[in-house]
Amino acid sequence: MNERRDDPGLMMYWAFDEGAGTSTLEGISKVQDDIQYVFNQAEFTEPCDPQWRPGVLGSGLSFDGYSTYITHSFEEGNAADNPEYLSALSIGVWVAPRSYEWGHERKLAAIVNRYDLDRKQGYLLGMFRHGTWSFQVGLEGGEWKELWSPDGYELPKNEWSYVNAVFDGNQGEMKLFLNGKEIASSTLPRGSRLAEAADTDLLIGKNNHSSMLSEVFSLHMFSGILDELMIYNRALNAEEVAAAYQYVLDSAHEGVQPQLKYDEIKLDRTPLLSDRHRPQYHVSPPAHWMNEPHAPIYFDGKYHLFYQHNPLGPFFHQIHWGHWVSNDLVHWRDLPVALAPEKDLLAPDGIWSGSATYDADGLPVLFFTAANDSASPNQSVALARSTYTMDGDSDLVHWVKHPEPLIVQKRGMGAFGDFRDPFVWKDDDGWFALVGSGIEGEGGAALAFSSQDMMNWVYKGPFFKADIQKFPYLGPIWELPVLLPLGSDKHGVNKHLLLVSPVGEGADVEVFYWIGQIDKQNLSFIPDEEEPQLIDVGDFHFTGPSGMVDPKTGRKIIFTIAQGDRTSELEYKSGWAHNGGLPLSVYLRDDGRLGIEPIQELQSLRGNQRISLRDKSMAEVNVLLKDVHGDMLEIQLEIEPGSAKQFGIKVRRTPEGEEETLLYYDSSQSMFLADRTKTTLHPGEKCGGIQGGKLELLGENLKLHIYLDRSMVEAYANGLKSLTTRVYPTRKDALGLEIWGDGDLFVKSLDIWNMQSIW
Known part of the structure; x- marks a missing residue:
């Protein structure tokens, strides 16, 4: 709310009221902070904004737990450089956690932080295992102080909580408040001052010093929704904290604790529905x-x-x-x-x-x-x-x-x-x-x-x-x-x-x-x-x-x-x-x-039948297949090998065969195989080579029942073996099919259906 920007000592304020877009306004400096989010620029799906959800006042920002965070950099003369900020600091924020972090290396999943633990500088407000939370500060003189939530005051998942952390160096106190009430305090030497982490950015939703997993994933990131984040360069007293809590209740929630529906905080599969590699009729989170x-x-x-x-x-x-x-x-x-x-x-x-x-x-x-x-x-x-x-x-x-x-x-x-x-x-x-x-x-x-x-x-x-x-x-x-x-x-x-x-x-x-x-x-x-x-x-x-x-x-x-x-x-x-x-x-x-x-029951997913034919030569079938394309298909195929020793079907094929995956039977070795040597041109994808195993057909024709679902390929052979593999073609036209053999063969039957998403 705009009038709250006039609060005495308010240094920084994120209302998160944009409701859309890839940036959010810090209301005191009027700086638009970029919101980092994996799908701001997307390689495999449609780009989309970070996920905005209902907040306690207006909208709130949803943090996905691994890629969403905000960096706020400081310029000369910024309010955070006010000397008063070093002797007093208060943080208030509405939080709705979706999940709790494990707490590797005893680090917090940061809500907001600007700190350097090695130098014992700055401040950190964040969550730990099982909903516990902590406010931590570095003091001039090289001390690092931590104040933790006591048992029984964990932050519940999928619910709103109002969290306040207060550092009062002049009085020598640190305090935690939950939903307007003090729950913890500790004493400091009177006249204590924060040791400023001057060369460190303020991060929201990401720890300044995250541990890395697989050299890719930053741990200790917040998962859930944040709203109404305020940082003061003075120590709020208990009455002010209670009033700030009550203000939100009275302004938009008829005087009661804000409620959050599960559908407003749950993980959303919508951005992944257009991912060209994510299966759409296979079950997934x-x-x-x-x-x-x-x-x-x-x-x-x-x-x-x-x-x-x-x-x-x-x-x-x-x-x-x-x-x-x-x-x-x-x-x-x-x-x-x-x-x-x-x-x-x-x-x-x-x-x-x-x-x-x-x-x-x-x-x-x-x-x-x-x-x-x-x-x-x-x-x-x-x-x-x-x-x-x-x-x-x-x-x-x-x-x-x-x-x-x-x-x-x-x-x-x-x-x-x-x-x-x-x-x-x-x-x-x-x-x-x-x-x-x-x-x-x-x-x-x-x-x-x-x-x-x-x-x-x-x-x-x-x-x-x-x-x-x-x-x-x-x-x-x-x-x-x-x-x-x-x-x-x-x-x-x-x-x-x-x-x-x-x-x-x-x-x-x-x-x-x-x-x-x-x-x-x-x-x-x-x-x-x-x-x-x-x-x-x-x-x-x-x-x-x-x-x-x-x-x-x-x-x-x-x-x-x-x-x-x-x-x-x-x-x-x-x-x-x-x-x-x-x-x-x-x-x-x-x-x-x-x-x-x-x-x-999978037959209920069938859409249009794309082709249905009987008793055709390989050449005849391939002419008819030129008009059949798709990455969500069900295929039933029976091949009489004739003179062919190796025979099968190419799927996810570009028109000229630069990318393709071959499913085939080698009768001389009684092997059912997938050849992925041409599956993808993407330099980062791992799929490749030939994989497969023994399949004794004992003189039967090869009868394949194949399900294509974007990167999924499942082929069932003669009711005896399956061959499951993954394919990640680079080209969007890798949608074709072709019958293949090293000799003359006969297609006894071929039926193909489009398949529908279950989501």
């Missing part, structure tokens, strides 16, 4: 980073799927459980973060992967890996319950953690220190769990546990373990074990599917599986064949398995992460990293092999 999707569960007519998520930016850091809900396993809706690290002794350092099942009353529960770096080991199995019985919320937005871990690893229980990713299921005999670990000196293992009440668990020994001497690629540790029933084979023997993801030295980080039987008495697994198989023969683009039995249809469905294939620099520019793979139905074939197919 609204923005930033995801790891594996996990814990699928069906409840009250809806499917729920969770995922490993860093809401602060497109990098691996502070891991939460993101959450989607769907009516059909295809169209997903973003929900608030389900589980986050909190200020407790259970999981203060991360909520890592897990699974979902039902309690004795049929209500959903989540089992997760609780990360606590102060414990040894730093990972245990914990549980969270839905509040459904209290609030009837079928979206299952709210979850309450059981305060203590349910399963804590002891020495002799697998590889000590590696104990994660519980997969839990319930049957008539109780609850059972597999936990990813290893056996010292032997290799990866899935450890087995049982319970009669879901709360007290008994260790039963290794469910299954690797022979690392025979199969060194299975690695020393297994993550993400998944067990799904496959039903009876043609001999009436009951079979199960065991999936694992190896990690550690020498591990091939892919999804390996065995088909076999369960020894229920010993709670162990007996594979039909000792050597594991791959579902997907791509290279590290089909990982992070989870699975469920769909109660509606009885299908066994697998979910995976579709890893990207990019540098940290490109993930910074893009604002996102990774997405989910398409849900995959798995079943036991009559020949004993594992059958795989994308779920049928």
Whole structure:
């Protein structure tokens, strides 16, 4: 509000009332400060302004947690150079945090700062772990003083709070105020003065001395909305702070605390919808980073799927459980973060992967890996319950953690220190769990546990373990074990599917599986064949398995992460990293092999059919394909090889073939392959080379079911193997298709549809 610029001693004032644009006015000096934001200039999507949201008065500015910040430089004669500023300083600001930073190197996620800690100069107001916050100053004479919020006065996420920090050097006091009331104070020597960080810019939303991650990402940045930032060169008293708080309440909120709707602060996927590489019908977070999707569960007519998520930016850091809900396993809706690290002794350092099942009353529960770096080991199995019985919320937005871990690893229980990713299921005999670990000196293992009440668990020994001497690629540790029933084979023997993801030295980080039987008495697994198989023969683009039995249809469905294939620099520019793979139905074939197919519900995404033909030569088909272009397509293709030994289809092809990706079968080697040597001309993209693996067609024609979704390429061959890969063409006309072979071949059938976005 303009009249507030006349407050005595007001040095700097950002009202953030622009509501649009890439700069904001500092109201005292009348300087327009640039707002740094990753999409001010965008390489892969449409440029757009920083995100402006409703504030407590007018608009506020949303900070994305990794790229949004403001630099305010000082010129000769600026108000901040007033000598009075060195003996007194007050900061008032309305803050609505979206996420909390982990606090690497004990640094604050800065709200506003102009400091140099090495020289013990300047001042810093910012947030720390789990909503704690602090005001810190450097004093003349070389002292650095810190005043922290006490327990119980953390800044809540997704809510407005009014924060004030006061330095009164003359009186020798520092104070913190929250929502108009004093919550903390400390004494200083009377006559103290700030040691000015004269050669340092003032930054809003970014720490002056951020730690760097992967040489690209600045940590300690504010995530959320700021409004009405005021900095004074005098010490406000308690009455003035209370009056400033009440002024906002009375001016625009009928005398009550400003309210913030979740939709006004949530991460917004809109800027990414036009990203030419971001998949649009694959499930993904609204923005930033995801790891594996996990814990699928069906409840009250809806499917729920969770995922490993860093809401602060497109990098691996502070891991939460993101959450989607769907009516059909295809169209997903973003929900608030389900589980986050909190200020407790259970999981203060991360909520890592897990699974979902039902309690004795049929209500959903989540089992997760609780990360606590102060414990040894730093990972245990914990549980969270839905509040459904209290609030009837079928979206299952709210979850309450059981305060203590349910399963804590002891020495002799697998590889000590590696104990994660519980997969839990319930049957008539109780609850059972597999936990990813290893056996010292032997290799990866899935450890087995049982319970009669879901709360007290008994260790039963290794469910299954690797022979690392025979199969060194299975690695020393297994993550993400998944067990799904496959039903009876043609001999009436009951079979199960065991999936694992190896990690550690020498591990091939892919999804390996065995088909076999369960020894229920010993709670162990007996594979039909000792050597594991791959579902997907791509290279590290089909990982992070989870699975469920769909109660509606009885299908066994697998979910995976579709890893990207990019540098940290490109993930910074893009604002996102990774997405989910398409849900995959798995079943036991009559020949004993594992059958795989994308779920049928994906047909609901089909738009116009672009082509449908039967029994044509390669030349005839390619003439017809010249008019078919797209980067969001479904393709069904059957090729009779004729004289060709290598044959397939080129996708994401420029008209003259400067960029293209070839999916093909090599019959002489029985290999299903993707050739990415011409996929992209971009000097910074990593994707390239040839990847693939064994596929025995046993005389069948090649039958491909392909999904193109911008950078995603998923090809399913003969219902036996998939090949998932990533492509990032440079040219916008890399949209063509071409049938290819090294001899005469016959296209038995080809059907292509446009595909629609799920967002």
